[in-house]
Amino acid sequence: MADPSSYRPKPGQIPDSPGVYKFRDEHRRVIYVGKAKSLRQRLANYFQDLTSLHPRTRSMVTTAASVEWTVVSTEVEALQLEYSWIKEYDPRFNVKYRDDKSYPSLAVTLNEEFPRVQVMRGAKKKGVRYFGPYGHAWAIRETVDLMLRVFPVRTCSAGVFKNAARTGRPCLLGYIGKCSAPCVGRVTAEEHRELAEEFCDFMAGRTGAYIRRLEQRMTEAAEDMEYEKAARLRDDIGALRRAMEKNAVVLADATDADVVAVAEDELEAAVQIFHVRGGRVRGQRGWVTDKVEAVDTAGLVEHALQQLYGEESGDAVPKEVLVPALPEDTDAVAQWLSGRRGSQVSLRIPQRGDKKDLMATVGRNAQQALVLHKTKRASDLTTRSRALEEITEALGLDSAPLRIECFDISHLQGDDVVASMVVFEDGLARKSEYRRFQIKGFEGQDDVRSMHEVITRRFRRYLQEKEKTGEWPEQPEPETVVGPPGDSPEESLPLAGPLAVPLVIPPAGPLTVPAAGATAVAGPAVAARTGTPVEDDGGPKRFAYPPQLVVVDGGQPQVAAAKRALDALGIDDVAVCGLAKRLEEVWLPEDDDPVVLPRSSEGLYLLQRVRDEAHRFAITYQRAKRAKRIRTSPLDDVPGLGESRKQALIKHFGSVKRLRQATIEQICEVPGLGRKTAESVVVALAEAAPAAPAVNTATGEIMEDNGGSTHD
Numbered sequence: 001m002a003d004p005s006s007y008r009p010k011p012g013q014i015p016d017s018p019g020v021y022k023f024r025d026e027h028r029r030v031i032y033v034g035k036a037k038s039l040r041q042r043l044a045n046y047f048q049d050l051t052s053l054h055p056r057t058r059s060m061v062t063t064a065a066s067v068e069w070t071v072v073s074t075e076v077e078a079l080q081l082e083y084s085w086i087k088e089y090d091p092r093f094n095v096k097y098r099d100d101k102s103y104p105s106l107a108v109t110l111n112e113e114f115p116r117v118q119v120m121r122g123a124k125k126k127g128v129r130y131f132g133p134y135g136h137a138w139a140i141r142e143t144v145d146l147m148l149r150v151f152p153v154r155t156c157s158a159g160v161f162k163n164a165a166r167t168g169r170p171c172l173l174g175y176i177g178k179c180s181a182p183c184v185g186r187v188t189a190e191e192h193r194e195l196a197e198e199f200c201d202f203m204a205g206r207t208g209a210y211i212r213r214l215e216q217r218m219t220e221a222a223e224d225m226e227y228e229k230a231a232r233l234r235d236d237i238g239a240l241r242r243a244m245e246k247n248a249v250v251l252a253d254a255t256d257a258d259v260v261a262v263a264e265d266e267l268e269a270a271v272q273i274f275h276v277r278g279g280r281v282r283g284q285r286g287w288v289t290d291k292v293e294a295v296d297t298a299g300l301v302e303h304a305l306q307q308l309y310g311e312e313s314g315d316a317v318p319k320e321v322l323v324p325a326l327p328e329d330t331d332a333v334a335q336w337l338s339g340r341r342g343s344q345v346s347l348r349i350p351q352r353g354d355k356k357d358l359m360a361t362v363g364r365n366a367q368q369a370l371v372l373h374k375t376k377r378a379s380d381l382t383t384r385s386r387a388l389e390e391i392t393e394a395l396g397l398d399s400a401p402l403r404i405e406c407f408d409i410s411h412l413q414g415d416d417v418v419a420s421m422v423v424f425e426d427g428l429a430r431k432s433e434y435r436r437f438q439i440k441g442f443e444g445q446d447d448v449r450s451m452h453e454v455i456t457r458r459f460r461r462y463l464q465e466k467e468k469t470g471e472w473p474e475q476p477e478p479e480t481v482v483g484p485p486g487d488s489p490e491e492s493l494p495l496a497g498p499l500a501v502p503l504v505i506p507p508a509g510p511l512t513v514p515a516a517g518a519t520a521v522a523g524p525a526v527a528a529r530t531g532t533p534v535e536d537d538g539g540p541k542r543f544a545y546p547p548q549l550v551v552v553d554g555g556q557p558q559v560a561a562a563k564r565a566l567d568a569l570g571i572d573d574v575a576v577c578g579l580a581k582r583l584e585e586v587w588l589p590e591d592d593d594p595v596v597l598p599r600s601s602e603g604l605y606l607l608q609r610v611r612d613e614a615h616r617f618a619i620t621y622q623r624a625k626r627a628k629r630i631r632t633s634p635l636d637d638v639p640g641l642g643e644s645r646k647q648a649l650i651k652h653f654g655s656v657k658r659l660r661q662a663t664i665e666q667i668c669e670v671p672g673l674g675r676k677t678a679e680s681v682v683v684a685l686a687e688a689a690p691a692a693p694a695v696n697t698a699t700g701e702i703m704e705d706n707g708g709s710t711h712d
Contacts, residue, residue: 004061008047014040019071020081022089023064030089032060035078037329039069054294055584055596060093075332076339083306095269095289095303105283106131106140108153108200113189114161114182115196117144117153124311131203131282148178150214150236151199154192155179202240204277204315211240255279257320258308259358262300263366266584267291267608270370271304274362275318286366288373302327309340317341322350322359374609383602384427390603391549394595395588397575401549402426406610407458407562408553409439409450410618416625417445419454420618423547424610435543436621448561451552455565461543463569546574553611555580555587555594563589579611638684640677648672649681660685 019039023032036042046053046061053061072078086094107120111127119137124130144155154161156171156179164170164183174181182192202210218233259274268290275283287307295303301323309317317340327333330347337345350356388400404424411417423433441453550566552558559578566574577595578587584604585594597604635646635656652670653659659667659681667678 004047004050004064007064007066009043009067014043014069015071016040017071018073018075018078019069020078020085021067021069022085022091023060023093024066024068025063026065028066030085030091031064032091032093033082033085033089035075035082037075037078039071043067043069056093056291056294063093075329076335079306079329079332079336083310086306087310095291095295095300104137104140106144106203108196110193110196110200114154114192117148117155117196117199129200130316131200145178146239147199147202148173149239151195151202152178152180153196153199154182156183203282211237214240255320255355256318257322257355258318259322259355259362260301260304260308261324261359261362261366262297262304263363263370264291264297264300265370265608265612267605268370268373269300270366270373271300272362272366272369273304273308274358274365276358277318284365286369288369296325298325298327301325302329302333305333305337309337313340314342317345319344320346320348322355323347324349324359324363384606387427387602387606390597390601391606394586394597394601394603395549395575395577397549399548401547401575403545403547404549404551404610405458405547406551406553406614407451407454408611408614408618409447409454410615410622411445412622412626416622417450418618418622418625419450420614420621421454421458422610422614422617424606424613427606429613434617436617438625447554448557451554451558452561452565455550455552455562456569458543459546459566459569459571459574462546463571465543546571548575550574550576551607551610551614552576552578553614554578555585559587559589577607579607584608635681635684638677638680641681645670645672645677656685 016038018035018037020033020035021039021043022030025031034042046057046067050058050062070081072081104119104121107118108129108131109116109118109127110129111125119140120128120130148155152173155173156164160171161183164174164181168184170179170181170184170186173179174184174186180187180192180195182189187195198210214233214237218230218237221227221230221233255276256278257276259276261272263270263272268288270286270288272286273284274281275285287304289300289303305321305323305327317337319341321337326347326349334345334347337347350359388402391397392400402425406422406424407419409417409419417439419437419439421435421437423430425433435458437454437457439450439453442449550562552562555578559576562576562578566572566576576589579585580587580594585596586604586607587594597607635641635649648670649659649667650656653662664675664678664682667673667681668675673681
């Protein structure tokens with residue numbers, strides 16, 4: 001690992017002008033290329049204290065052994081040179097988009113004497129007109145089949161064309177009228193090229209004028225009583241309309257635009273592009289990339305535009321490019337695009353209307369592409385095996401963690417504190433084993449104490465299961481505490497250490513737990529809430545199996561709390577680690593420095609996926625609890641007060657707040673409410689402490705208890 005100070009340029013040596021810079025490693029290989037408005041200011045950022053750098057930037061500067069730069073005149077030249085160098089050197093620390101598939105395009109070979117319509121993939125060729133790309137080749141063939149009736153352009157290969165010319169007999173398409181048969185001289189080369197150019201004009205979006213021209217010709221033929229010709233033109237118009245229907249109208253003003261959307265997480269990003277021509281989606285493509293450099297959404301958009309238009313020119317670059325975030329040098333990028341097109345190109349974020357709606361649709365496609373990519377990656381057996389091996393080696397485990405459990409804490413400013421437990425077996429999510437917890441030991445916000453409580457409760461249940469099967473010696477009878485009035489006695493686990501809090505755990509009935517190689521049969525299982533026996537189905541019971549690895553969402557404090565909880569229970573055969581989200585560092589108990597897995601590590605990817613799933617499961621539960629709490633009302637507990645009379649009360653007084661200020665006589669004025677019910681309402685509202693006023697975060701207005709806003 002190199003020290004950046006060993007190759008740092010001397011002060012004043014770097015020019016304060018636009019340019020492009022390259023970092024090289026000890027073998028003189030280019031590992032990173034970047035551009036800047038001011039080389040001096042940009043390069044100074046790389047030679048700060050290493051602890052203040054982003055982990056990916058820190059990895060790059062410690063891998064590099066030298067830096068060099070090239071001064072250019074304008075930011076546009078810097079953009080062009082950066083793209084050229086990235087393409088030439090393929091630096092390992094630059095974002096590089098890779099196609100998730102080789103998208104097919106509809107191509108017309110205008111560089112040939114007799115242009116041919118065909119499906120093409122791969123690099124574009126000079127003199128060939130391209131349309132698309134399309135999601136599937138069959139979609140192109142269906143469109144071409146409909147349009148050959150109107151534009152009978154050649155579609156055969158060179159060999160078939162030469163053989164037909166030699167024998168003087170056209171192919172089947174020539175006989176059925178779907179080819180003008182230039183091979184046997186039915187049309188001249190000039191007439192066939194004119195057909196091909198009309199085909200290209202129609203595909204480029206100039207559809208309305210052509211269809212109107214056909215309709216006029218059909219009307220004229222009918223007036224001249226050439227009914228067969230009119231019928232053929234009618235069928236041609238129908239075929240063209242069916243071809244157009246395959247591309248739905250998304251922009252009513254017949255706009256030509258490319259819509260670019262990005263979906264990303266900490267490790268990867270997916271880009272989707274919709275090509276809209278004449279208001280219709282004419283093509284779609286997408287890429288997925290590893291985020292090997294510290295880059296935000298704007299940076300990803302800029303890289304995507306370079307990838308998309310770096311080799312394009314003319315009409316292939318649209319008049320308008322819609323993006324989710326503007327690049328840092330928006331003017332330079334727009335000028336570069338305008339130069340490639342040969343006319344003005346608008347680069348902007350859609351704010352309203354159809355274009356904003358279309359951007360949302362493209363964004364959903366990008367998100368689905370990212371999920372699909374991750375699903376394919378996770379479902380590969382070889383990849384999962386490699387991920388488990390990397391985790392085993394990085395954490396120093398004795399064996400691969402075939403069962404991983406991850407815990408996460410979720411709350412909203414200390415209210416509705418909950419936790420989640422997700423389970424991955426053999427690298428795959430096992431959702432039937434997911435569990436969720438309410439924090440009971442204390443009130444308020446303390447993620448460390450919450451993690452300690454949850455780990456204790458989960459593994460206390462595991463020990464109880466081992467006792468029932470005889471796999472664990474009996475523990476001393478726990479102390480019993482009595483909860484609030486109306487609650488039954490529950491088990492309390494005394495904790496050791498400064499975070500000791502009384503934990504309440506519902507007693508579990510005898511469960512059937514499969515032992516090693518056999519199924520142990522015990523008494524009937526008991527329903528957790530009712531205490532009634534339930535039928536034993538012979539399957540695994542909750543908390544019956546221990547994981548080989550516990551992952552907590554957080555850093556050193558959360559890991560230490562989880563380790564203390566396991567130590568207090570006497571469990572020493574379960575490994576613990578934490579994954580800190582901001583820097584994606586893996587923390588181990590009693591280690592002062594984190595384990596930094598390589599950026600391309602499958603093990604890191606698996607740990608991140610486990611952590612993100614725990615976070616999703618926890619926040620879903622927390623939101624559900626919060627929504628349920630908000631919907632509750634002190635009127636719910638008033639005996640004899642149904643939903644209709646509750647609504648009548650709220651409608652009469654306007655809010656619960658005003659109802660709380662009303663007298664019994666005023667409440668009796670509401671139709672259908674007697675004095676006894678009114679007294680019950682007053683008592684219920686008096687016992688319920690008034691909650692703090694809610695605030696509408698969108699408008700800043702103070703909300704009434706009934707959800708309305710004040711207007712005082």
